Amino acid sequence: MTEHRTASRDEWLAARRELLDAEKEHMRRGDELARRRQELPWVPIEKEYVFETDEGETTLTELFDGRSQLLVYHFMFGFGYRVDEENPGCTGCSFVADHFDAVLPHLNGHHVTLVAESIAPLQELSRYKDRMGWRFPWVSSLGSDFKYDFGAAFTEEQQRSGAEYNFRHVDQPPPQREGMSAFAIEDGVVHHTYSTYDRGVEQLMGTYSYLDVAPLGRNEEAPADWWRRHDEYDAREEDAE
């Protein structure tokens, strides 16, 4: 017998309908926030950023790949959660990136280009990408100010004396944090339209929205305690034995 409260179908339906009203209100509020994001002003990008890609050196403009909107995921590499020499990609960012390939054709078909960037040699990114079996474009911003300028990496000086992360001052930020930035291109000019960090990145993580409808929920003692790279879960079960 379960210890959870059980009910007749009619009782459940009444409770479910009440919750549905709250869910609908929340969804409409989400629509409103999306409209508000679209109303944010755009900031023209004056600086020239160059990335190393599979096709050679590429500017930020070229990253749009012919589409009008660009989403860049700031992927932590060589630093992050459960990172070592053999596993250089952050476990959390790898979890996020597991969501990309599925949405890629749909986003590309709807005028959005999605790429990830990291401050590491392209060769290392490609090697890790092969292991993970990913197809989304992943570019190297090594040697560029890009990740620093968009608030997802911090210089040694900033790590000592403080910087902004997620639009708040942080006394001693780590070398890198997760985030994503959106851009629009019009008449050849690139504009920064939006950035989000920290739990804002959960919007890329469908897994959490699935768990949020499940009876056990996210079921985590500390956020991230259960995250593994998708090829590491079996190893974890063996560890536990």
Next chain:
Amino acid sequence: MTEHRIATRREWQSERDALLAEEKEHTRRSDELAQKRRELPWVRVEKEYRFDADNGTRTLAELFDGRSQLLIYHFMFGPGYEAGCPTCSSMVDGIDGLLPHLHARDLTALLVSRAPLEKLQAYKRRMGWSIPWVSSANSDFNFDFGASFDVEQMRKQMPPEDQLPPIASHNAKATGTGLAEYISEMFGASVFTLQDGSVYQTYATTGRGVEFLMGYYPILDRMPKGRDEGEAFQTWIRRHDEYA
């Protein structure tokens, strides 16, 4: 020159800060709603359902595959369809790659449709998915959980085509079936838990409630053009092998 409002970094920053506060509130409200879902009572499923699966006939309890939670997506693929619904397909693209993470949280995810198993298997091969997909062709399951309706009844009761959203006739055509046949199947998610051998239903959702399975929407909601679809919502969605 763009006609969109342009600002300095500082001006943008102050508007972004204000929006961030509201976004945080929205995230916390999401957490609260997830908590409320977990507090819903559970309804014991008394009826025996049998599904046609790759490895033979399976009961609802067997579909849990050793885990305690089961998320079923009612995929619109009726007996008269020639191919699966494109919008449902776009959702399954998302679920398929996440199975290792969901399994690690004690959650089995699978698809149920009313078309015969062979049709589902052929379409799954075309889409390159690995997620389990079972047929309820010989079961009341989809009818009992509000995901299938009698076609003749639907034909009598359905509103005229021009009162349905454009996506209905768009997807009827894409699945090679008539409008009544198409909308006699319904998309939705049903969630169950298995406790001491008994199955309980914990949650169900349909309509916009399935947007949690549409990973491209929260991304588009953060892009400069937003969802950019208006009344003709979802008609831009193609099967992943059909985009030009």
